[in-house]
Amino acid sequence: MTTETTPPVARQVPAERTHHGDTVVDEYAWLAAKDDPATIAHLTAENAYTEQRTAHLEALRGTLFAETRQRTQETDLSVPTRKGGHWYYTRTIEGQQYGVHCRRPVRDGETAPPVSADGAPLDGEEVLLDGNQLAEGHDFFSLGAFDVSPDGRWLAYSTDFSGDERFTLRIKDLSTGELLGDEVPDTFYGTAWSADATVLFYITVDEAWRPNRVWRHTVGTPSGEDVVVHLEDDERFWVGVELTRSERFVLIDSTSKVTSEVRVIPADNPTGEPAVIAPRRQGVEYSVEHHGHRFLILHNDDAEDFALAYTSADAPSDWVPLIPHSPGTRLESVDAFADHLVVSLRSNGLTGLRVLPVGGDGHDIEFPEPIHSVGLDANPEYRTRQLRFRYTSLVTPDSVYDYDLVTRELTLRRRKPVLPGPDGRAYDPGDYEQHREWALADDGTRVPISLVCRRDTPRDGSAPAVIYGYGSYEASMDPWFSIARLSLLDRGVVFAVAHIRGGGELGRRWYDEGKLLAKKNTFTDFVACARHLVKAGWTASDRLVARGASAGGLLMGAVANIAPDAFTGIVAQVPFVDALTSILDPSLPLTVTEWEEWGNPLADPEVYAYMKSYTPYENVTAADYPAILAVTSLNDTRVLYHEPAKWIARLRAVAPQGDYLLKTEMGAGHGGPSGRYDAWREEAFVNAWILDRLGRA
Template sequence: MRSMSTAPVAKKVPFVRSFHGDEFQDDYAWLADKEDPDTLPYLTAENEYTEQQTAHLESLRETLFDEIKRRTQETDLSVPSRKGDWWYYSRTEEGKQYGIHCRLAAENDQITPPDTKDGAALPGEVILLDENAVAGDQPFLALGTFDVSPDDRLLAYSTDFAGDERFTLRIKDLTTGEDLADEVPNTSYGTAWSADGTELFYLTVDDAWRPNQVWRHTVGTPADQDTVVFEEPDERFWVGVGLSRSEAYIVVQTSSKTTSEVHVLDARTPRDDLQLIAPRRDGVEYSVDHQADAPGRDERFLVLHNDDAENFELATAPIDAPADWTPLIPHDPAVRLSDVDAFAGHVVVHLRKDGLTGLRVLADGEQPRDLAFPEAVYTVEPAGNPDYATTQFRLHYTSLVTPDSVFDCDLETGELTLRKQQPVLGGYDPEQYEQFREWATAPDGTKVPLSIVARKDTPRDGSAPCVLYGYGAYEISMDPWFSVARLSLLDRGFVFVVAHVRGGGELGRHWYDDGKLGHKINTFTDFIAAAQAVVEAGWTSVPRLVARGGSAGGLLMGAIANMAPEAFGAIVAEVPFVDALTSILDPSLPLTVTEWEEWGDPLHDPEAYAYIRSYAPYDNVEERPYPAILALGGLNDTRVLYHEPAKWVAKLRAVGAPNVLLKTEMGAGHSGPSGRYDAWREAAFATAWIIDIVGKAG
């Protein structure tokens, strides 16, 4: 075999991909076959080579891991949320990888949650599920659902021990603490209970890993007696199931990237037929919540929709005429309405305005009130609010310098009460750091927002190293967030920048539309413009600029590596969607058909094929001065299959890219290692590589 001081060389097996008159030589297509006798040995050799090439960083990795660990309050509790007669919360214990889910009996009329700021376990708690015990000796664990029945008697939970997001569903009797005999394999995310806790609705997937069926399970009966209550035949649509916040309705939503349809079912009569809210119309998206009657107001559905409302409006609909929508918050082209939470006497709307998140409270009979927050760059979003009748609204607030903070908002007065802020040990002082909102100018003149954080003593003379992070797809916004691991970079003089490129949703629906389908290249040129802007502003210099992104953000990394390799000193691509065209051409793969509304349909549309072909990273690798690249993948990933980064790295090596590393997690999936200590070590690995690379840049 080869010496590990020499990069692995993947074998070449001639294969020609031919579509629409275009022929593409794909010498590494064989890597998509896990059964090929050379596939796993090749991935193993790459891991060994990466370990050898980074062996000199072992001490730094340990230092970084210790920094994360020392700054983290390892034994800690979340802020309890009241529902019915119980306070629900989760906690962690020092030395244990996973969380422990608990509840505590509530006193009558107790509104204020128990104090958890010291991190101590609460006396009298009942452990609902200890993930550490569930995981046992398994190297990976993820939960797909954690759902307590409305009568507080049963817990539905599902587990994945491989990272492939195929879950086994179980039901636990919370009175005895024992699992029932009920067990359903191969389920997807999400469940919904009937009102009396005798029936449980869950999801399964088709061969392409698309949630397409809703099943009804009667507690205490074998899974082979379960009944399909809804099936979605259109391969563009994914199905979800859940309860309305009032717990009065089971809600089945089926959605493509551009269209949706909702059915509901009275949770008191779970064997009735589903009721359609409004039939699907191409391009119309809507979601539904329920509000029971109250003094001066009839029972109603709340419908958030984009019918002739690009940035969505909130409407109401009578229970007996659910397709008759009357505006409650009319469409505002400057405000993107993203979600709605219904309470007995209030409605809380999650929105975006001026590139920032926000919350608007609508109390019955009162004028709407937008909650105000102090920082110029921040993120605010709803937290766990399981109690429908509450007058307190739980929210999370954070920024690039403010640790995650849990507030309760009095829905009558708007007063905010801080319940807990994420502890950062070791003397963290937010006053030592600054955050900024700056703008880059894209080639077409569009202003692209940048969120920037650095220590106040960081020079702006081009000497500081910088990490530039981006995503840019699915209308997912990279809103500012606090990171304990990031402090290890900032305290070493790094600048951290988030480029809010088109394809995300930061500036409303148009921001998304301008970065998808035939406008996708805007995502890449926005990011390159952001790189140029931070250099021109003196935040960093090209050799000390590291680009980073994952999944669809990994596609961004691969594209900018081809389009502007000279603009970056290094690139970190995590679970990168770099063989995009090959994957989108194969409708048997997970996600492909539903993705056609995001990227285009290259299988049937020659123009879409040519456009994706023009930017797909793997297709466009050729001899050029690539920067250093670290690619991270997961063997059991069902979203971006492991062979995409593997093929990309093999081809980069073949064209002479000088410093390319591949690390594949052999027992995990899209989200990487599941245990918190394992995740910290993964963070330390990438951080050490970044520090080393910019150090070599001088």
């Protein structure tokens, strides 16, 4: 039973905008003024209301948090990764929010990574960076860069204490433990060292938070003397920088949503002029990896699902085919080692790894479960025969494997422990089952669904369920394991992931059919998946909660408008629900770069009309909406807090009979709380609300 309180009423201040002859009145535009005391007062009032309305769930939230903590090995140590003469790893300590980054020298004859009893420090350990010490006195903490120089002497790292992803870059002398005076504010992700570790390349952003400059910094000199190596003038493009695994070249990539261009600088000549591998051509994407005498080129030039080619490293010119295009098999990346190439790919909706020995026949690594997710882990050594990768599924905890590229021997290095839960029983994957089903979309397209539940879950429509979705940017929601999710499954909840168009699960065409003027396929696919779960007996619409975040939050807002009867509740986290307003404003972070994803409504009346027809904020009606929980962060740079704040305000005004809650993290960014315990509490808050909607609180 919820406590009856009165929801905050946002004042209406009509503001007009006109585009392509269409005049729109936005009563809540004033909420975009982050520094206005009235805005903060409104968000604070919303938080108080949400706390009051969910006060009856406080005990359940505590129970869910305790279950996650009970099942988690809090003092732990990651599998050490070898780089040069050291093993690198991260430790977590019970009671501490953040990881401790460490290394230990490699001992004579040591070929396998060292292990630790119950996460205890390794003998001879050197602490490089303790996140808990750095975070002291701050409500938020995040690392951007963490980059040890090739000689192992310097550590370049960057920190963010607000969540706005504007990092301060520093350099630490690992031989003395001292911080250098080199300090650069307002940097972005991505750094690269020169071969002799005297020069560090880094990135800064423009006023719209677009990473557009690559800088060269000489260690030990003031940042005011740093030199711009590359300036990206095209506002559609972001820049990145990295050192190749071979440590021979620094790569500077410029990428838009549909076009790429890569420059290289010899790592032993860091003051050299960047050379373009291939000039940008609109619609052609490519990435570069160095391998011996050649650059490997993964590209989509006349290859929708990408092909692999190479060109000379001395004089890049024509691309020589290496792996031809194979429709339906999406090549996602290539990693080069001295004697092998490893291609990460996806086919039939599942990820995979293909090994190509130099001068030999290739093979795919086989995996036992029909539903799984696999991807490369840290593999910093160029001359190696050991490949490190991660494996998981909806029932298999995160696992780290080493694969011998020569003998094909597979060694499980570590499976994330899942400690006994409230009943005292050890986790047994046999208690759960995972399924792959297919929904039929409105246009006849078959849409895959992955789901997991307890083995004894009934199939008569009586079980409650959660359906998760994203469906944008070709991002694939591959199956993943979650300790916190066990608290839902053990209460009889079915958890499903809808692999809808706009994602990349079924290749590039799957993405293309869910973007621009085909974006509505994303939303109708998700509704089709929800209807399928009901039809197949997994659940019923009055026992089904939908959940999504960021662009998945846009999905949540859209399906609330087009199929409010399909769900009993909707969780929208950092939701992109005022998409049209944001994409019309090129001064906002991300807007110009996003025009190739959503279209440009400023320039194209058709795009404007299409976006206006689906953007959630524009399409709120007096419908009977399901209960909605919107979660956002004040310092989010990617999806600004005022989008969900305006959305909830309009829902209350237009459909006042509904139950709508807004929760704003006042000191966090797009990813929410930064500490692991804070993140567990946030997840417990959301899951308690879900269980309440499902009648399992």
